[in-house]
Amino acid sequence: MNAFRKDFPVLSENKYAYLDSAATAQRPVQVLKAVEDFYRTANANPLRGLYELSIKATDAYEDARARVARFIDASSSEEVIFTKNTTESLNLVAYSYGRAFVKEGDEILIAVSEHHSNIIPWQTLAKEKNAKLVYLYPNEKGEYSLDEVKAKCNSRTRIFAMAQVSNVLGIPKPIKEYAKIAHSVGAVMVVDGAQSTPHMKVSVRDMDADFFAFSGHKLMAPMGIGVLYGKKELLEAMPPFLTGGEMIEYVTEQSATFAEVPHKFEAGTVNAAGAVGLAAAIDYLENVGFDFIEKTEEKLTAYLLDELKKVPHITVYGSDSYKEHVGIVTFNVDDCHPHDVASILDADKVCIRAGHHCAQPLMQFMKVNATNRASLYFYNTEEDVDRFLTSIKNVRKELGYGS
Amino acid sequence: MDLKEMYREIVNEHNLHPTHKYDFENPTMFKRGVNPSCGDDLTINLKVEEGVITDGSYVGNGCAISQASGDMMMDLIIGKTVDEAKHLAEIFNRMIKGEVTEEELEELEDAQALIDISHMPARVKCALLSWRTLSEMLDENN
Numbered sequence: 001m002n003a004f005r006k007d008f009p010v011l012s013e014n015k016y017a018y019l020d021s022a023a024t025a026q027r028p029v030q031v032l033k034a035v036e037d038f039y040r041t042a043n044a045n046p047l048r049g050l051y052e053l054s055i056k057a058t059d060a061y062e063d064a065r066a067r068v069a070r071f072i073d074a075s076s077s078e079e080v081i082f083t084k085n086t087t088e089s090l091n092l093v094a095y096s097y098g099r100a101f102v103k104e105g106d107e108i109l110i111a112v113s114e115h116h117s118n119i120i121p122w123q124t125l126a127k128e129k130n131a132k133l134v135y136l137y138p139n140e141k142g143e144y145s146l147d148e149v150k151a152k153c154n155s156r157t158r159i160f161a162m163a164q165v166s167n168v169l170g171i172p173k174p175i176k177e178y179a180k181i182a183h184s185v186g187a188v189m190v191v192d193g194a195q196s197t198p199h200m201k202v203s204v205r206d207m208d209a210d211f212f213a214f215s216g217h218k219l220m221a222p223m224g225i226g227v228l229y230g231k232k233e234l235l236e237a238m239p240p241f242l243t244g245g246e247m248i249e250y251v252t253e254q255s256a257t258f259a260e261v262p263h264k265f266e267a268g269t270v271n272a273a274g275a276v277g278l279a280a281a282i283d284y285l286e287n288v289g290f291d292f293i294e295k296t297e298e299k300l301t302a303y304l305l306d307e308l309k310k311v312p313h314i315t316v317y318g319s320d321s322y323k324e325h326v327g328i329v330t331f332n333v334d335d336c337h338p339h340d341v342a343s344i345l346d347a348d349k350v351c352i353r354a355g356h357h358c359a360q361p362l363m364q365f366m367k368v369n370a371t372n373r374a375s376l377y378f379y380n381t382e383e384d385v386d387r388f389l390t391s392i393k394n395v396r397k398e399l400g401y402g403s
Numbered sequence: 404m405d406l407k408e409m410y411r412e413i414v415n416e417h418n419l420h421p422t423h424k425y426d427f428e429n430p431t432m433f434k435r436g437v438n439p440s441c442g443d444d445l446t447i448n449l450k451v452e453e454g455v456i457t458d459g460s461y462v463g464n465g466c467a468i469s470q471a472s473g474d475m476m477m478d479l480i481i482g483k484t485v486d487e488a489k490h491l492a493e494i495f496n497r498m499i500k501g502e503v504t505e506e507e508l509e510e511l512e513d514a515q516a517l518i519d520i521s522h523m524p525a526r527v528k529c530a531l532l533s534w535r536t537l538s539e540m541l542d543e544n545n
């Protein structure tokens with residue numbers, strides 16, 4: 001039995017086989033308690049008040065920022081901006097950096113396997129600026145070649161945005177190599193870390209990302225807190241995104257000067273409890289340890305893939321190697337629409353995702369309407385996988401097919 | 404009825420052995436309905452004579468619920484007047500939203516088996532696709 005499982009209320013009674021952690025992780029009691037403690041003992045509007053309680057709230061919020069900076073190996077806390085989620089982080093880059101620095105005729109390079117949140121902001125920006133959105137295409141396993149990246153990164157490229165790990169196919173990308181290529185042509189490297197940060201040690205300095213976005217909820221923090229890392233000199237050169245309270249220095253009727261980074265990008269009352277929860281989730285994650293996380297996920301993924309491939313009428317997408325999946329297994333059952341498959345599994349209390357996974361351009365590229373996705377985290381067990389397999393083996397029968 | 408029973412007893416039969424799924428020559432009206440987010444795709448063909456639906460069919464592909472719902476709908480509306488069909492569409496819509504009386508349910512015959520979809524927000528669009536397309540088509544041809 002997994003020693004960490006007891007910390008997760010949703011998992012502790014084994015009612016569900018929860019195989020949808022790529023959508024959102026479960027939260028341990030330590031995170032729930034940290035959020036509650038904040039509201040019980042330090043609740044006041046942070047960054048505003050001049051009294052003790054507000055200073056406590058401010059400290060809790062800023063300590064959380066420092067915790068995040070250490071977690072992703074940023075050079076300073078000022079490079080960490082709190083947002084709602086990855087989507088808001090990427091929009092911040094597109095609206096603020098993009099609108100200030102992308103001009104007509106410039107190019108933005110992204111991959112066809114990106115999540116919609118790393119496509120639409122660039123699509124919108126490209127349309128507005130008459131810039132060109134250029135796509136990278138993978139082979140049938142979902143792998144990109146360095147040669148194609150080199151061929152498509154050129155002197156017109158201003159932004160190269162890519163997920164470190166795809167939410168459909170997994171497959172860790174050599175971001176450090178990509179960043180070198182991007183920098184050699186004067187482009188900035190934007191990394192969507194939503195699916196990598198929960199599973200592997202990230203160093204924004206080592207990979208030399210210019211911007212790095214992730215969501216707290218996928219690594220066990222509360223919903224509604226996310227992060228954008230940006231290199232300080234870039235953040236300082238960028239105009240604000242949202243404007244209003246908290247992000248100003250001095251305001252007159254007709255003009256304003258803005259606060260220093262990172263507060264310039266955090267308009268309005270911030271989600272301090274969420275940030276405190278994120279810091280607690282990071283503490284929890286590092287206590288579990290990435291060694292344990294990787295080992296557990298690899299063992300379970302190998303087992304799930306091996307067994308799933310033995311079931312007739314199943315197509316598994318992505319790499320043949322379990323190591324490349326980062327806990328994500330995307331598949332289809334012949335003749336069965338993924339929504340029906342997910343409904344049958346739901347009747348057995350097995351939770352998987354079905355649909356286009358917010359990656360419709362990838363679905364079009366793979367020539368499928370939709371797929372099923374089972375995703376694992378370190379708190380899953382072989383028993384969860386067995387429940388999934390038992391249910392999957394019965395799907396075609398339940399949907400009226402002979403076998 | 405639990406979900407697996409719903410499939411076993413009603414949905415699978417209409418999905419795998421539909422009565423009304425075939426190409427149709429010279430329909431008096433037809434309309435295609437699509438759920439872009441999941442790829443459900445269904446075209447309804449009707450023959451309407453003096454306000455009565457005398458024949459009809461559908462073609463398409465998608466999840467079992469979207470296709471079975473189309474077949475059950477055809478079972479219900481063929482032989483009915485356009486106004487009766489609109490009335491049934493309205494009841495079906497309310498059933499899926501969980502606002503329907505026992506008597507109204509009876510009017511839906513087999514299609515009332517889909518009532519549990521009202522607890523599954525992600526499947527509502529699947530069950531409604533054929534009925535929504537029908538309503539839009541009848542309104543456009545008024």
Ligand SMILES: Cc1ncc(COP(=O)(O)O)c(C=O)c1O
Pocket residue numbers: 022023085086087088115117118163165166167192194195215358
């Ligand atoms: C790769 C990737 N990018 C971006 C997102 C968007 O994350 P959020 O919905 O938390 O903004 C997700 C999550 O679904 C994701 O998997």
